[in-house]
Amino acid sequence: MGQNEITRIFLMIITTFLFVAILIPFIKKIAIHVGALDIPNKRKVHSKPMPRLGGLAIFLGFLFGYMLFGEPSSTMNSILIGSFIIVLTGAIDDIKPLKASVKFAAQLMAAIVVTCYGKLLIQDITAFGFYLDLGIFAYPITIFFILGCLNCINLIDGLDGLAAGISSIYFATIGIIAIIMGKTGLDFVLTFIMLGSVLGFLVHNFYPASIFAGDSGSLFMGFMIAVIALLGFKSVTLTSLIIPLLILAIPILDTVFAIIRRLLKGEKISKPDKSHLHHQLLNKNFSHRTTVLIIYAIDILFAAASIIYALHDQKLG
Helix, strand or coil, rough: CCCHHHHHHHHHHHHHHHHHHHHHHHHHHHHHHCCCEEECCCCCCCCCEEECCHHHHHHHHHHHHHHCCCCCCHHHHHHHHHHHHHHHHHHHHCCCCCCCCHHHHHHHHHHHHHHHHHHCCCEEEEEEEEEEECCCHHHHHHHHHHHHHHHHHHHHHCCCCCCHHHHHHHHHHHHHHHHHHHCCHHHHHHHHHHHHHHHHHHHHCCCCCCCCCHHHHHHHHHHHHHHHHHHHHHHHEEEHHHHHHCCHHHHHHHHHHHHHHHHCCCCCCCCCCCCEEEEEEHCCCHHHHHHHHHHHHHHHHHHHHHHHHHHHCCCCC
């Protein structure tokens, strides 16, 4: 990778970082004005009302970065439409909570736009010498993957800086792998635009946070994680399947255990509880900051493993 690409990476990160970091104070005022506040309750960790439209700043940073560094295409159009649906729904929910069914319908609509219009599909899988063409099943499998990523990040967004930090680790890891692989396509651009935007938000969101991502943020970060993974898939080799799963191991496992836990209790899987990984660490008397840093450290180990794996198999995508 040449000097020009390295300079471009730096510019994508620093430009979006500064844009979002500077924008956040204005978003806070908007959130307070429209009543987009996270009110404390027995399930919440924070003790005072918090503005929660941080996802709007991340989305605007993403749009700003795309205007500067991206190129138009039908695939990008589908991503823009899908992300707009996600952020709009999340922002409305941040102001006045929506029914779970309404939020799911919006998530499904965004996933359908990306798969049917953008043609971002998991179409075939190659592993251990076997080849499987998914055919018509590519659509529901891809939609399920997108919905899974959306809700993994949404469910783990329970402590200051947790969801944004995990998302940042994901984007940074995918970015490093893209550099190793010499990739400079749409996934490369979106990865570094999102990394800068999320880090700019994290400046204000790390403990003690002055703003939350809200559903607009956690769902948008999850959506972009899915999109970037799909852009890197093209055809799914064992490597391209394992890497995003490794990086997202903590939110994936936390979500799986949450679903199992709620099913065993006979509760709706969408019902919030206080038994997530971060809650368990807090129960062990770790501080808020230490709990987040522990989860970061574990996630970085998984990310490092994925980079080592990629180095040994440069057949990604």
